[in-house]
């Protein structure tokens with residue numbers, strides 16, 4: 185994916201003498217010291233990161249951590265004190281007035297926490313507002329405004345006034361207004377924070393749906409972790425004006441940069457955030473299913489590793505089934521093939537299943553539950569221990585590199601701790 | 610005769626500043642700039658004359674009907690009836706012509722109040738420094754008794770209707786400036802921010818966001834200016850401004866109660882009618898039943914009728930064709 189927005193060493197200092205304060209920040213003084221000494225407030229301090237094209241990039245942080253300041257520098261509602269912001273390789277901190285207006289009309293639009301609709305004009309005119317500013321003709325902008333309202337499911341309310349709509353509907357209007365000019369970049373400052381939880385998750389779904397229809401680059405500010413995890417492709421976490429961590433939700437969840445970041449996740453219901461793939465382990469005995477393979481080699485392997493169960497994998501890492509010591513012994517006695525030793529009715533789970541849906545299956549299964557994706561590929565297992573460890577928020581020996589393994593050549597031997605019975609032994 | 614020596618207990622027997630002389634000299638000097646004041650007079654003269662001619666040109670019966678229609682359009686049927694009846698009564702007691710003169714004076718004053726006050730209010734809203742500088746000036750204008758600046762106005766502009774309008778403007782413009790400033794400053798920050806975020810220029814921000822959202826407050830300012838202008842009518846007549854104020858003043862001078870009360874009634878009738886109309890203009894269309902201006906009152910009626918006629922004509926035409 186291309187880098188859409190590149191932020192480099194960006195600073196914003198509010199107050200009487202930002203230059204002075206900037207020198208102090210660069211010397212390493214912290215926000216409080218600088219305020220005490222100079223009366224300047226550090227809004228954003230030395231931020232550098234990139235936002236990729238077509239992703240939803242969530243900026244999270246406590247109130248006052250500089251999220252709004254950051255996002256307003258992207259369309260220069262707030263002028264950066266130092267540093268650069270490049271959009272498609274063009275440094276927008278250097279734009280003149282006309283260039284800036286053009287950027288705001290065509291490239292970046294914004295959705296506000298308070299909706300910020302114009303109360304004296306109708307919904308359709310609100311949606312057309314940006315187009316009107318850009319000088320589009322009445323008919324054309326009306327047509328496009330109606331199309332934008334259609335996208336958010338509000339076409340029927342075009343002729344209403346904003347105060348006749350509920351909060352959720354007003355924010356749909358806000359969203360339609362931002363979509364009307366079809367800009368590649370959308371800034372959303374706590375856009376859903378003023379809505380009640382039900383409407384809020386509805387709007388999140390709506391946003392994801394819109395994103396599926398057409399990929400835009402969305403910078404989404406939130407102070408709510410659940411929201412961030414739900415919609416964010418990547419998350420940046422801000423603390424006191426500093427971007428302390430940038431990563432995918434999983435990366436941050438598993439490897440919080442500091443105590444502040446960790447504290448965000450303290451209240452998180454892990455069982456809803458983590459999925460089977462996140463905690464699937466690959467330390468079980470896997471047995472490659474080859475036609476000439478018999479139960480004998482598998483039995484020895486299980487014996488060597490002192491395991492009760494083995495997981496049989498066929499061509500293309502396709503999951504074939506589970507064998508146990510007793511079923512293998514039965515097969516050996518009958519002189520049957522490995523297939524005959526497969527335990528009947530093995531429950532499997534999908535990699536994207538959240539943990540809370542696994543509990544029942546894992547609790548009733550006599551063996552660890554295999555994680556099998558919708559292509560039938562084996563992705564590891566979830567054991568009672570790993571599930572409990574994950575729910576207890578303890579670092580488990582999880583298969584962080586589940587993905588790389590899935591991509592490895594089908595016949596290749598899974599990496600070390602995983603013992604394998606290969607063919608022709 | 611013995612010369613007085615300075616006594617600190619009675620300092621003013623020997624010390625005196627000839628302040629009144631200085632003021633006179635200053636005014637003489639300012640009055641030297643007569644062309645400037647003539648230039649100020651001119652536009653006021655034009656507007657006043659235009660409005661007066663218009664009001665007095667139509668025969669009273671027609672004029673009253675017209676004003677009633679205007680009241681109907683802006684406010685509603687009840688005020689229209691009230692306007693017609695009370696103006697008719699004013700005419701019956703012999704003050705119709707004076708009422709029209711006073712109406713013309715007041716409308717002219719308010720017109721210039723708007724021309725001066727709204728831009729100043731906008732400037733004050735845009736610049737804190739300008740607002741800080743303007744505030745004591747407005748305070749002075751509003752609190753100084755009108756009698757005090759009657760004299761300098763007479764010195765600079767002479768007497769008559771035009772200086773009367775100028776006095777009235779000075780007295781009545783302050784609330785309009787204040788309320789324009791207030792109305793614009795009250796526009797929610799987030800709406801301004803949104804307009805900026807969508808690329809509004811300074812002009813677009815003013816005309817598409819700030820002024821529309823401040824209209825209500827600005828119209829309240831117009832209403833106040835109008836009421837203050839009416840309250841100046843009697844005082845202004847002291848510099849020989851005609852109309853109802855002149856009736857009152859003459860009535861008081863001659864202890865002619867009848868004349869004074871007739872003038873008073875005329876002023877009150879104008880005040881009530883104008884107050885109701887400007888208040889109605891201040892409330893938005895939506896607060897008054899949601900029908901657009903042109904869909905209400907006499908205009909709406911005419912439009913409805915003509916639309917009905919064209920519709921039926923069209924229907925007839927199709928029938929004929931069919």
Ligand SMILES: Nc1ncnc2c1ncn2[C@@H]1O[C@H](COP(=O)(O)OP(=O)(O)O)[C@@H](O)[C@H]1O
Pocket residue numbers: 198199225226227245246247248249250251252253254
């Ligand atoms: N216009 C301003 N003047 C001075 N300080 C400001 C201004 N705007 C924001 N700040 C300060 O900058 C910091 C970051 O604010 P903000 O970006 O609004 O935080 P957030 O959106 O994360 O709650 C806060 O300490 C705030 O007080």
Ligand SMILES: [Mg+2]
Pocket residue numbers: 251252253374
């Ligand atoms: Mg904020």
